[in-house]
Amino acid sequence: MHTLNVALTGVTGYIGSHIAIALAEHGHWVVGFDNFANSSPAVLDRVATICDTSMPFAELDLADTDAIASFLVTNKVDAVIHLAGLKSVAESVAEPLRYYETNVAGSVSLLKAMEQANVHGIVFSSSATVYDPNQTSPLGEDAVIGPINPYGHTKIMVEQIINNAAAASSLKGINLRYFNPVGAHPSALIGEDPVGTPNNLMPYVMQVAVGMRDEVSIYGDDYATPDGTGVRDYIHVCDLADGHVAAVNALAKISTSDTINLGTGVGSSVREVIAAAERAADRDIPHRVVKRRPGDADMSYADPSRAEHRLGWKAQRTLADACVDHWRWQDQNPHGYTTS
Ligand code: UD1
Numbered sequence: 001m002h003t004l005n006v007a008l009t010g011v012t013g014y015i016g017s018h019i020a021i022a023l024a025e026h027g028h029w030v031v032g033f034d035n036f037a038n039s040s041p042a043v044l045d046r047v048a049t050i051c052d053t054s055m056p057f058a059e060l061d062l063a064d065t066d067a068i069a070s071f072l073v074t075n076k077v078d079a080v081i082h083l084a085g086l087k088s089v090a091e092s093v094a095e096p097l098r099y100y101e102t103n104v105a106g107s108v109s110l111l112k113a114m115e116q117a118n119v120h121g122i123v124f125s126s127s128a129t130v131y132d133p134n135q136t137s138p139l140g141e142d143a144v145i146g147p148i149n150p151y152g153h154t155k156i157m158v159e160q161i162i163n164n165a166a167a168a169s170s171l172k173g174i175n176l177r178y179f180n181p182v183g184a185h186p187s188a189l190i191g192e193d194p195v196g197t198p199n200n201l202m203p204y205v206m207q208v209a210v211g212m213r214d215e216v217s218i219y220g221d222d223y224a225t226p227d228g229t230g231v232r233d234y235i236h237v238c239d240l241a242d243g244h245v246a247a248v249n250a251l252a253k254i255s256t257s258d259t260i261n262l263g264t265g266v267g268s269s270v271r272e273v274i275a276a277a278e279r280a281a282d283r284d285i286p287h288r289v290v291k292r293r294p295g296d297a298d299m300s301y302a303d304p305s306r307a308e309h310r311l312g313w314k315a316q317r318t319l320a321d322a323c324v325d326h327w328r329w330q331d332q333n334p335h336g337y338t339t340s
Contacts, residue, residue, distance in 0.1 A: 006248055007077040008032040010084030012039035014192040017047055022241035024051045031075040033060040040337035046189040062106030065113045072117035079121030079248055092151035103154035111165055121251040126175045130156040133297035140303040141259050148295055166257035174247045179233035179263035179302050181240050183322030184329035191329030193336030205274055206330040209281040218270050220292035225299055229270035233263040233301035236317035246313035263302025264315040280323035
């Protein structure tokens with residue numbers, strides 16, 4: 001296999017750190033940058049421990065086009081995996097301009113830097129949140145698009161920008177629409193470390209399991225699902241990372257741009273997630289049903305067949321595997337990367 005020099009934006013984030021390891025395991029050379037807006041420099045040491053080597057890193061902001069261009073040139077980068085961005089739905093509703101600036105203008109800045117540096121491949125971190133929530137799963141890539149918050153709009157806008165730029169130049173792009181990433185590296189050295197109260201289900205469940213929070217609020221049990229609680233497609237972050245390696249390897253084969261779901265195709269309910277976490281942590285996890293969270297769909301899971309056909313990738317790990325790994329990380333790092 002042809003090995004590549006791959007740059008990761010947002011390399012110290014939850015997903016970026018796992019991708020860095022997967023790329024290194026597949027023989028690629030990894031470099032990265034981050035502005036630490038929502039991540040810790042401690043991640044770099046942990047990744048170096050796992051990979052047995054440290055990667056070239058720079059503290060850079062997406063807005064700094066020229067600095068990014070010279071970073072790409074200096075490191076002889078062949079392709080970029082673009083993960084840097086803001087990701088809170090609630091925050092995006094309260095501060096839409098900050099979200100459009102960072103996610104959309106930041107991506108344009110990156111693409112301009114790539115053009116300056118003659119880098120012609122990009123894999124973009126998009127989200128299943130671009131789909132209209134009012135449609136029946138499984139969701140294929142041709143499902144109706146209709147995000148319901150600024151965060152989701154930024155994701156579909158960047159996909160569009162990449163598609164247009166690819167059509168007009170020698171750029172090749174793959175937009176990856178993630179379902180719900182969970183789990184952690186089995187070493188327990190890296191994992192998800194949310195700032196403040198977690199918005200997402202799995203980190204919240206794990207913080208209750210470790211005793212940091214009292215109980216899980218189940219946001220409604222009157223949805224049109226088998227047990228009444230919301231159903232999602234939880235994908236192990238290491239499977240997600242392997243999907244990026246497959247996408248980077250596929251860049252050379254595609255003509256302009258492509259859009260591909262990364263999910264398992266399996267839907268799990270909130271109650272099933274709590275039960276799987278209870279088994280992994282070997283303890284009861286207190287929970288209580290409360291009212292629905294506005295904007296939540298009853299069911300969302302992927303049709304992952306395009307990823308298998310076009311990338312030769314398929315999720316290998318189960319929800320139970322993800323809970324075991326997420327729990328090991330949470331148990332050994334109850335305060336995440338903060339060691340105090
Ligand atoms: C959310 C975002 C989505 C983003 C994704 C990142 C919303 C509406 N969507 O997806 O845009 O891409 O995170 O991973 O915020 N739940 C509880 N109690 C909790 C938390 C969640 O019952 O404390 C339920 C939710 O109602 C849902 C499921 O758990 O049914 C998963 O929720 P969450 O982890 O927040 O993910 P999504 O809502 O799917």
